[in-house]
């Protein structure tokens with residue numbers, strides 16, 4: 634296991650926990666060439682790769698903010714099987730289950746995100762992420778919460794747009810409540826900044842938080858700097874309150890980069906029933922096998938044997 638009881642306790646109490654070097658070099662280094670292929674062409678050229686200085690009344694500000702979200706993709710990725718499988722890494726799944734205290738999880742979000750110095754304004758005010766994950770509010774019951782992972786494929790220093798956060802107890806003390814729907818006044822924002830912690834970590838590190846935590850993105854300031862990360866969300870199986878992507882939303886997406894390479898436990902996180910589920914019959918196995926050439930249906934077939 635790459636996590637401990639102490640990490641789980643920290644996540645529950647503070648809302649955040651960081652595990653440095655969660656992924657090995659062998660796991661994250663190959664993904665750098667995927668990121669280069671996907672985003673290398675948008676990297677600002679010399680001369681435009683310096684810290685962006687924008688004032689709050691810059692009329693371009695809205696565009697510069699939205700530009701920051703452009704250099705992102707959603708699973709399945711137009712890249713290697715390794716890139717497609719990293720957000721379903723068995724240790725990530727195990728950690729999500731342990732944090733939520735459940736036996737089964739679904740992955741409901743998986744993004745790549747490349748940030749470059751000078752490309753966009755990544756500076757954010759303190760916020761919680763629940764607005765686009767639920768129509769109600771963050772849950773209190775442990776198993777109904779969400780696990781939102783961010784992991785980094787490049788080293789992150791304060792000059793690489795390190796995420797800042799405030800622990801739940803500090804946020805409550807400063808704001809006088811833990812009622813995230815209220816929004817943050819500028820004065821409160823600066824009080825949170827005074828108490829913030831910085832996620833400056835080596836490549837391969839993992840940050841776990843939830844949709845009820847106060848955090849913010851910041852600008853990259855190092856000339857020619859880049860920050861490659863992935864954002865991955867898990868919820869308990871059957872938690873219909875939480876959603877982000879609909880994996881089935883469009884035909885023709887590059888699932889062949891993932892499905893034939895994944896184990897049943899990884900596919901189950903996308904909603905594909907585990908072997909032994911009553912969905913699987915000789916016919917559904919045959920049709921699924923011809924839809925996804927190369928998929929290993931043996932475990933599903935073996936689970937049928939008892940049926941016959």
Ligand SMILES: O=C(O)CCC(=O)C(=O)O
Nearest residue numbers: 762795796848849850851
């Ligand atoms: O990328 C980051 O460091 C944080 C971004 C963030 O919090 C957001 O976009 O909601």
Ligand SMILES: [Fe+2]
Nearest residue numbers: 760761762848
């Ligand atoms: Fe956020």
